[in-house]
Amino acid sequence: MIAGLTTKPERLVVGIMSGTSADGVDAALLQIRGTGEALSWRLLRHETLHYSVKVRDLIRRCSEPGSGDAASICRLNVLLGELFARAVTHVAERAGVEPKSIDLIGSHGQTLQNLPGPVTITGITVRSYVDFLLFRNRSRGRLVINIGGVASLTAIPANAAADRVLGFDSGPGNMVIDGLVAHMTGGREAFDHGGRYGRKGKSADELLARLLDHPYLLTPPPKSCGREEFGRPFLESILKENAALPPNDLIATATRFTAESIAFACRRYVMPHNVYEEAIVSGGGARNDYLMEQLRAAIPELSIKESDEYGLPAAAKEAASFALLANEAIHGTPNNLPTVTGAARAVVLGTIVFGRTSQ
Ligand SMILES: Nc1ncnc2c1ncn2[C@@H]1O[C@H](COP(=O)(O)OP(=O)(O)O)[C@@H](O)[C@H]1O
Numbered sequence: 001m002i003a004g005l006t007t008k009p010e011r012l013v014v015g016i017m018s019g020t021s022a023d024g025v026d027a028a029l030l031q032i033r034g035t036g037e038a039l040s041w042r043l044l045r046h047e048t049l050h051y052s053v054k055v056r057d058l059i060r061r062c063s064e065p066g067s068g069d070a071a072s073i074c075r076l077n078v079l080l081g082e083l084f085a086r087a088v089t090h091v092a093e094r095a096g097v098e099p100k101s102i103d104l105i106g107s108h109g110q111t112l113q114n115l116p117g118p119v120t121i122t123g124i125t126v127r128s129y130v131d132f133l134l135f136r137n138r139s140r141g142r143l144v145i146n147i148g149g150v151a152s153l154t155a156i157p158a159n160a161a162a163d164r165v166l167g168f169d170s171g172p173g174n175m176v177i178d179g180l181v182a183h184m185t186g187g188r189e190a191f192d193h194g195g196r197y198g199r200k201g202k203s204a205d206e207l208l209a210r211l212l213d214h215p216y217l218l219t220p221p222p223k224s225c226g227r228e229e230f231g232r233p234f235l236e237s238i239l240k241e242n243a244a245l246p247p248n249d250l251i252a253t254a255t256r257f258t259a260e261s262i263a264f265a266c267r268r269y270v271m272p273h274n275v276y277e278e279a280i281v282s283g284g285g286a287r288n289d290y291l292m293e294q295l296r297a298a299i300p301e302l303s304i305k306e307s308d309e310y311g312l313p314a315a316a317k318e319a320a321s322f323a324l325l326a327n328e329a330i331h332g333t334p335n336n337l338p339t340v341t342g343a344a345r346a347v348v349l350g351t352i353v354f355g356r357t358s359q
């Protein structure tokens, strides 16, 4: 069955992703040829199915540490299975492709909690491997920055082999900004559209300095983070300790916190070891113009571009990654980076499940 797929000159693959923001499920349909360093790809279509407030709240409730009873998680499991399937048929239809001609689906699943240890770190090395496939370059060192709920960083030196790639989460992405906006608007808005609230505010320097002292930022990689570090308790402590600050100032400060923590991670853990010229930004955070401005100001030595300029709309990139991973898995191409984890060898990660139509 797999041989039939791997001998095809090109495959239609859908990747699906739903991250810590719980904003919706992204589905990306790619045409993929080859594998490993000979791999080439083209994005045919990307669609986002936004979650209802009810689904979003259920995911968020199961994501806070110590939460998520078995019944809620079971309910979510079924519900998300259906929504993911709908996302796949939707992206195929919009691309004018028969759903049954799709060869493969790569699904990340829903992030609930990032439990520390080898499992999450492996998740990071997998992402770094895909960033390497997507964005490696002979002459330019590149940083790939994904700004979802959390912000992740992949550093790919010029002309590097896969084993020289470094990946980790720098800290918060949109998570704190989203939390503040939802709080300020009584839940009517879920994020700072285009960064317009942040732009109206003034960053509070003392609060910013305190936020940048967070122990997560000062821990060297490998590391990953989620709602455990920057979720509800973190948000509530900011709100409680800064009740006198105008809402827009808080949002401006949270936006700078994201930008400065990414810049700090680059300067402290990445740039001293290699030469980097470009940063490629993806994830919903790339649509926050105020955040992008702050990021450019925080690392002026890098040319910061959005992944759209490389053929991958910012919102499609993570979903596209899972299409590539599914492609690598069926070829048996090792898709993690052992040097990052200290694992003994490169292995093929992922579970292959055969659908009824292909049996
Ligand atoms: N137009 C926009 N303006 C500002 N922020 C945006 C915009 N679109 C998306 N975002 C931000 O991006 C987040 C979703 O990003 P995404 O990459 O899907 O993250 P995740 O992988 O965590 O789901 C939203 O919660 C929001 O904070």
Ligand SMILES: [Mg+2]
Residues within 6 Å of the ligand: 017, 018, 019, 021, 022, 023, 024, 025, 026, 148
């Ligand atoms: Mg999302």
